[in-house]
Each structure stands twice: as structure tokens, then as C-alpha cells.
Amino acid sequence: MIIIYDFDGTLTPYSLPQYEILTKNGYTDEIINKRLKSKIQKDNCTVYQAYYATYQEILKENNIEFNRKNVCLGAQNVNLNKGVLEYFKSFQYKETGIKHYIVTSGLQEYIYETPIKNYIQGAYGVTFKENNGIYTELDLLLDDKMKVDIIKKIMEENNNETNIIYFGDGLTDKNAFEFVHSIGGTTVFIAQGENPISKYNKINENGIIDEYFEPDYSKDSKISNYIRNLL
Numbered sequence: 001m002i003i004i005y006d007f008d009g010t011l012t013p014y015s016l017p018q019y020e021i022l023t024k025n026g027y028t029d030e031i032i033n034k035r036l037k038s039k040i041q042k043d044n045c046t047v048y049q050a051y052y053a054t055y056q057e058i059l060k061e062n063n064i065e066f067n068r069k070n071v072c073l074g075a076q077n078v079n080l081n082k083g084v085l086e087y088f089k090s091f092q093y094k095e096t097g098i099k100h101y102i103v104t105s106g107l108q109e110y111i112y113e114t115p116i117k118n119y120i121q122g123a124y125g126v127t128f129k130e131n132n133g134i135y136t137e138l139d140l141l142l143d144d145k146m147k148v149d150i151i152k153k154i155m156e157e158n159n160n161e162t163n164i165i166y167f168g169d170g171l172t173d174k175n176a177f178e179f180v181h182s183i184g185g186t187t188v189f190i191a192q193g194e195n196p197i198s199k200y201n202k203i204n205e206n207g208i209i210d211e212y213f214e215p216d217y218s219k220d221s222k223i224s225n226y227i228r229n230l231l
Contacts, residue, residue, distance in 0.1 A: 001097065001098045001099070001163050001164075001165070001230065002098070002099045002100075002101065002154065002155075002158060002161055002163065002164045002165070003091075003098055003099070003100050003101070003164075003165045003166075003167065003227075004100075004101045004102075004103055004151060004154065004164060004165070004166050004167070004176075004180075005100070005101070005102050005103070005166075005167040005168075006102075006103065006104060006147075006167060006168040006169060006170075006172075006173050006176075007102050007104035007106055007111060007125075008104065008105075008106055009169035009170055009190070009192045009193060010081075010167050010168055010169045010173075010190045010192065010215075011080055011081055011084050011102075011116070011167075011217075012078065012079060012080055012081060013079060013081055013192065013215065014029075014079075014193075015169070015170060015192065015193050016029055016032070016033075016051075017106045017107070017110075018078075018079065019055075019071070019073070019074070019107075019110070020073045020074025020075075021059070021064060021070045021071065021073045021074075022055070022058060024073075024074075025058070025062050025064070027058060032051075032054065035054050036050045036051060036054055039053060039054055046143065048105055048126075048141055048142075048143045049141065052126065052138060052141065065134060066128075066134060066135045066136075067133055067134055067135060068109055068133075068135075071107055071109055071110060071135070072107075072109055072110050072113040075110050075111075075113035075114045076113060076114065076115065078114045078115070080114075080115070080116075081190075081192075081215040081216070081217060082215065082216045082217060082218055082221075083216055083217035083218030083219065083221055083224070084116065084217045085115050085116065086217065086218055086219055087217035087218070087219075087221075087223070087224055088100065088116050088119035088120070089119065090219065090224065091224075091227060092119055093121060096231055097231075098227075098231075099121045099158065100119060100120045100121055101120060101121055101122045101123065101124070101154055102116075102120055102122070102123040102124065102125070103123075103124045103125075103142070103147050103150050103151065103154075103176070104123070104124070104125040104126075104142070105125065105126060105142050105143060105144070105147075105172065106125050106126065107125055107126050107127075108123055108124060108125030108126060108127050108140075108142075109125075109127070110125070111123040111125060122154070124142060124150045124153075125142055126138070126140060126141055126142050127139040127140045143172075144171075144172040144173065144174065144175050144176070145175050147173070147175060147176040148175050148176060148179045151164070151166070151176060151179060151180065152179075162183050162184055162185060163185070164180055164183070164185035164186070165180075165185060165186040165187075165188060165227075166180040166185065166186070166187050166188065167188045167190060168187075168188075168189065168190065169189065169190040169191075169192040169193065169196075169199075169215075170192075170193070170199055170203075171199060171202060171203060173203070174203050174208075177189075177203060177208050177209060178206075178208050181208040181209075181210075186210045186211065187208060187209050187210050187211070188209075188210065188211045188212075188213060188223075189203065189204070189209045189211065189212045189213070190213060190214075190215050191212060191213065191214050191215065192215050200212060211226065213226070
């Protein structure tokens, strides 16, 4: 069995990445969202392109080096949803045979510095090219459509395994939900953020969601019991 998770909003309580290098310099979600909207309108780009362009601009404006140390600042203390770490400890591959992967539109290097790094078989996310320890231009911008390509890659690396469960929390997971549903896998919606029912209804208009859970991964939670019953 393979379980693939979105990160922000699925394993964390916020839909946008909360990078400490930004928040410690006073950049709240409200400020960042305002800049994103402006950039999207001005440059006619996607939200992902706007986010990482804005991210780089903020670092430059504050004379902060764009390197792994700053990118991953605070990752070890990332705010995870209730019971997430306990969940991964309970369903380790060596004990259950479950392989865990993260597929995110957040920064890949950041995931490998979080407390869940020791319990996953791989993480895929946004990457930048590097020159002498400094990140330069985008290498891979992992958007919602590309999530499907990464899921296919994970399948290929695991002998075309189709016993897959995908966890996601929002509209950016719709393509992944559709694909996993189409191959006979299982789709799990995590009810995170404002008005999750509305998001769920938009995503599930064609009946592609199999399970709906609150963001509680603790030992006796519905999520943990659900996975336990599949073993």
C-alpha cells in the first residue's frame, strides 16, 4: 500500500506554506496574499509562479540569502495537524508495509527538514537550481497538474502499484483525486480551513472522493482507525 499526502492544509493547519523566514520578517498571510493578487494581475501568471516570484522578491528586499538554511528555517518546529507525528510513527513501513510519500507545491527541501522526514519514503516539491550554495532560478515548479505526473512516477518506482490512497484538502488536489480515483485507488478529503464543505462539494461533483475526515491523525482518530482497518 502506498499513501500519498499533500502537505500544507493536509498535514498542517494552514493552506499556504508558513515559512519562518517570511513570518519572522513580518510577512503575514494577509500581506503575502495581497502581493500575490497584484502579481497575478500584473504578470498574468499562475498562483504558483506568483508565490515563488514573490518569495524571492521578499528575500531580496530584506537582504536575506536564498539558501537551504534560510529556506528550511523553522522546519523542525513546523506546526502539524493533531496527531500527525504519532500517526507516522504508528504506520511505519518496516512494521506495516505502508509506503508514505509527500507531493506538495511547497518547497521540497523544507519537507526533508521536518519531523516527518524519518517516516516517509520520499518527498516531491518545488526545487530551485543552486550555484555555490545559493538558490537561483526555478528548477521544478510542482503545480496541481504536475502532481499527477509525480504520482505516476511513484507508481512506476513501485512496480506500477495501484493500491494507492491520496490525502488532500483543497481544489489544488482535484487533479490528483481524479487520477487516483480513475485507477481504482482511494481518495481522502481532509476538512481543513474555512468552509471545507464547499470545497468538498466542488471537488466531489463527479463522485471522486471516497472518504471525508477532520484533520485529526491521533491514535484513536477516524483517520488512524481507517488506515488500521486496511492492514
